Amino acid sequence: xxxxxxxxxxxxxxxxxxxxxxxxxxxxxxxxxxxxxxxxxxxxxxxxxxxxxxxxxxxxxxxxxxxxxxxxxxxxxxxxxxxxxxxxxxxxxxxxxxxxxxxxxxxxxxxxxxxxxxxxxxxxxxxxxxxxxxxxxxxxxxxxxxxxxx
Numbered sequence: 137x138x139x140x141x142x143x144x145x146x147x148x149x150x151x152x153x154x155x156x157x158x159x160x161x162x163x164x165x166x167x168x169x170x171x172x173x174x175x176x177x178x179x180x181x182x183x184x185x186x187x188x189x190x191x192x193x194x195x196x197x198x199x200x201x202x203x204x205x206x207x208x209x210x211x212x213x214x215x216x217x218x219x220x221x222x223x224x225x226x227x228x229x230x231x232x233x234x235x236x237x238x239x240x241x242x243x244x245x246x247x248x249x250x251x252x253x254x255x256x257x258x259x260x261x262x263x264x265x266x267x268x269x270x271x272x273x274x275x276x277x278x279x280x281x282x283x284x285x286x
Contacts, residue, residue, distance in 0.1 A: 137238055140269060144169070144260045145236035149204070149226040152212035157226060159202075159233075163264050166199045168282055170257040170273075171239045175207040175215035183255070183275035188221045190279050197286050204228050205253060257282060 138145075144167075148158040159167065170187070172180045187194075187201050194201050201223040207215070212225040226233070234240045239256045242249055257278055259268040268285070270278070 138266055138269065140266055142266055144258065144264050144266050145233070146264070147233040147236060149228050149233060150209050152209060152216050152225045154209050157224060159260070160264065162200050164262050166197070166262055166286070167260040168194065168199060168201045168257065169204065169260055170202070170278070171204050171234060171237060171253050172255055173253045174205060175211045176218070179255070179275040180205070181219060183278055184215070184221055185219055186276065186279035187223060188219065190283050191222050193283055199286060200224065202226060204233055206231060206234060259285070
């Protein structure tokens with residue numbers, strides 16, 4: 137389990153343009169790294185749109201926003217275009233970062249148990265250390281709460 141103050145696991149994943157992006161590319165800047173279950177689902181769309189709406193404010197504070205799901209690059213392209221998402225979306229179909237951050241967990245829905253991404257947000261400091269972990273976030277308030285905390 138990751139802890140506050142520990143080094144954030146580095147990873148390299150494809151962005152919505154198919155370009156390799158590593159967490160270490162952002163050293164020297166604070167990063168909001170959020171994991172979400174699936175593109176174009178109601179909660180994930182509300183969460184992503186809230187981050188997009190506040191993105192310029194995050195940028196003014198020198199903070200980068202990165203969303204990660206196991207969706208494909210093609211899915212991310214459609215998701216970003218449909219909703220005007222202006223921040224980094226990374227595709228993790230092999231669950232590399234998702235498992236490194238411990239967000240691939242057992243979930244229960246209507247009594248059915250399955251494995252999936254538990255919506256979680258990490259604040260990573262300029263040195264690449266975990267500053268804050270927000271588990272089981274609410275999609276509607278996550279972006280505003282994180283911005284207020286900064």
